[in-house]
Amino acid sequence: MPENTRLNGNIDQIDLEFVEREATPRLLMKLSIQLHLAGLSLSNTVSILEIFGVERARSTVHNWVHKADLQPESGRCPDHVAVDETVIQLDDEQYWLYAAVDPETNELLHTKLEPTTTKVLAYSFLTELSEKHDVSDAVFLVDGSHSLQDACQRHGFDFRYEKHGNRNAVERVFREIKRRTLCFSNCFSNAETETADNWLRSFSFAWNQLI
Numbered sequence: 062m063p064e065n066t067r068l069n070g071n072i073d074q075i076d077l078e079f080v081e082r083e084a085t086p087r088l089l090m091k092l093s094i095q096l097h098l099a100g101l102s103l104s105n106t107v108s109i110l111e112i113f114g115v116e117r118a119r120s121t122v123h124n125w126v127h128k129a130d131l132q133p134e135s136g137r138c139p140d141h142v143a144v145d146e147t148v149i150q151l152d153d154e155q156y157w158l159y160a161a162v163d164p165e166t167n168e169l170l171h172t173k174l175e176p177t178t179t180k181v182l183a184y185s186f187l188t189e190l191s192e193k194h195d196v197s198d199a200v201f202l203v204d205g206s207h208s209l210q211d212a213c214q215r216h217g218f219d220f221r222y223e224k225h226g227n228r229n230a231v232e233r234v235f236r237e238i239k240r241r242t243l244c245f246s247n248c249f250s251n252a253e254t255e256t257a258d259n260w261l262r263s264f265s266f267a268w269n270q271l272i
Contacts, residue, residue: 079128093122098267131266135193139163143202143231151257159186164230169265174258183208187216
């Protein structure tokens with residue numbers, strides 16, 4: 062599928078029902094959200110708006126992204142699910158990011174940001190994943206994470222240890238998320254955990270549209 066077709070489809074799926082009074086044309090708001098989630102910094106995104114004669118602050122674009130409340134589509138039925146947890150830096154704080162990826166499509170199925178990692182949080186993450194997608198017959202690919210292995214076992218999921226192979230899908234996603242959060246630290250300066258979690262779901266939405 063041509064890249065411009067995927068971009069157009071992504072823009073069409075952005076819902077601006079949250080808008081009450083906004084002088085910016087809706088098409089430019091959608092374009093700004095799309096460009097930022099696709100990899101453009103907030104500074105460069107507002108520079109694009111200026112080309113169209115619209116001046117907006119970086120915080121305004123950030124708020125558009127947050128309020129749009131984008132997230133990956135539910136209802137998937139993957140054969141395999143690669144799950145992992147990793148530490149990411151947001152502003153001056155460290156958080157644990159849980160992620161589930163369909164290794165056959167590289168699509169993000171679910172993400173969750175937590176202040177730490179425990180067996181209870183890992184179990185909760187898989188519970189949320191199973192509520193969004195039909196993963197009852199999926200094979201879960203887990204590395205050395207004892208908390209995720211324990212969570213899979215408690216859920217009764219079929220899982221196996223795999224360090225490479227199909228697990229490379231989730232590693233690629235983690236590398237991109239870390240690159241984005243390091244490069245675009247202005248997204249997360251003094252941000253609440255909920256705000257950062259929302260941004261990561263929005264990132265997941267855009268990632269799935271563009272891969």
